[in-house]
Amino acid sequence: MIVSDPFMAQCGYVDKIASGLEKSNVEFGTFTDCVADPTTDSIAAAMESWQQGDFDSVVALGGGSSIDTAKALAVLAVHGGKMRDYKAPNPVPIGVPIIAIPTTAGTGSEATRVTVVTDTETQEKMMCLGSGLMPTAALVDFELTMTMPYRLTADTGIDSLCHAMEAYISRKANAFTDTIALASMSSIARNIRIACDNPDNKVAREAMMLAATQGGIAFSNSSVTLIHGMSRPLGAFFHVPHGLSNAMLMPAVTEYSLPGSVSRYAECARAMDLASLSDSDADAGIKLLDGLYRLNSDLQVPSPKTFGISETDYADVITTMAEQALASGSPNNNPLIPEQFDIEQLYRKVWS
Structure with a gap:
């Protein structure tokens, strides 16, 4: 599943990744409704899209919010529960593989074992920390930041x-x-x-x-x-x-x-x-x-x-x-x- 935001879709970057996957006969789906500073509600929406397909990995394209969404999704897809179950200091188990493609020069989320999600019910911005949130690979291309x-x-x-x-x-x-x-x-x-x-x-x-x-x-x-x-x-x-x-x-x-x-x-x-x-x-x-x-x-x-x-x-x-x-x-x-x-x-x- 490609996880991104509306702006990346509008810019055509999601289509570029999709085109490469199609040429390689790799089946994929997309979720492009990531929001700035992800919430438990926005993560739930991503999970609904995940459950509609048969996915085995996540490609995160965007800023820290899209990458954090993909990280949360990767863990919940395998282990279920709610994000508050994984709030620090609770352990975060390994989920599906994550490939992170950052488009902002800021969060460094492509190289961290951290994700931050706001609990919609309590308005607490939860830090989740663990090896299950570390991307398997990061593709870091500064040209993706030129439109910032x-x-x-x-x-x-x-x-x-x-x-x-x-x-x-x-x-x-x-x-x-x-x-x-x-x-x-x-x-x-x-x-x-x-x-x-x-x-x-x-x-x-x-x-x-x-x-x-x-x-x-x-x-x-x-x-x-x-x-x-x-x-x-x-x-x-x-x-x-x-x-x-x-x-x-x-x-x-x-x-x-x-x-x-x-x-x-x-x-x-x-x-x-x-x-x-x-x-x-x-x-x-x-x-x-x-x-x-x-x-x-x-x-x-x-x-x-x-x-x-x-x-x-x-x-x-x-x-x-x-x-x-x-x-x-x-x-x-x-x-x-x-x-x-x-x-x-x-x-x-x-x-x-």
């Missing part, structure tokens, strides 16, 4: 930057992930503005695509931290695209976390050419914060307020968002492990 509009390019690029930076400062960081994370950060810092301002620049697009996959490999092996822990509830309650919710949080959460690992954050600054070897770690950390706030300004990242979220609605769920962030486990990987009060204060800080 400015906002998507910016938000998915910052998502990749979060993956790399969080992997590097995570308490689970290791020698393997360090080199990949630093390479990803360096490439994103050099190319993200170019890719946004000059979308036809193939050199920048290719660099961002490689960095996205590197970021996925890095955080899949060392985990994300507080930014992602806080990002999932914000996205679930207010339908903020995942990359954008990360971008809203990244500078303020980094500012909070900096005292917990000054030397590691300093290396992030140096990798991103925001600081030099002659800068002390303390000065490099300050330059990192300046650079992250400036990046958000340059790429016109809105605050929750300017995004259009009601202040009353936002205030009403701050406690719940903080509880869900803690329950995800990601904040425990942070250099500075927060209490619920700290997370609530951070949500208030990023509001405007």
Whole structure:
């Protein structure tokens, strides 16, 4: 089964894959109703299509949402149940093989054993984690990203930057992930503005695509931290695209976390050419914060307020968002492990 979204179908990319399968006499079906930030309802719709055929594998074509949908489908198709049954820390068994073809340079989902699905009943953005969600193969072609509009390019690029930076400062960081994370950060810092301002620049697009996959490999092996822990509830309650919710949080959460690992954050600054070897770690950390706030300004990242979220609605769920962030486990990987009060204060800080 080919799993994709309406835009990919409209662009003709689904037909290109279908044509190749037809020429090879491979039987297939399609599901092209993936939604941004998949929900248990949208996964159920994909399962209905799956049950109408006799499929043995999934080809995921699209951004992180399509790939996450395909991952969930691959597990449910074999083992049944509901997605909440596989919410971390519950194990995720092996399902049918997944071939991932990413079309955005952001989530790195083609190289991770993670999927994120919003429970329609509770509005919780559930993280599912396990080897059953790792694609069997990934076909990474930067030319598929050439049609990405400015906002998507910016938000998915910052998502990749979060993956790399969080992997590097995570308490689970290791020698393997360090080199990949630093390479990803360096490439994103050099190319993200170019890719946004000059979308036809193939050199920048290719660099961002490689960095996205590197970021996925890095955080899949060392985990994300507080930014992602806080990002999932914000996205679930207010339908903020995942990359954008990360971008809203990244500078303020980094500012909070900096005292917990000054030397590691300093290396992030140096990798991103925001600081030099002659800068002390303390000065490099300050330059990192300046650079992250400036990046958000340059790429016109809105605050929750300017995004259009009601202040009353936002205030009403701050406690719940903080509880869900803690329950995800990601904040425990942070250099500075927060209490619920700290997370609530951070949500208030990023509001405007």
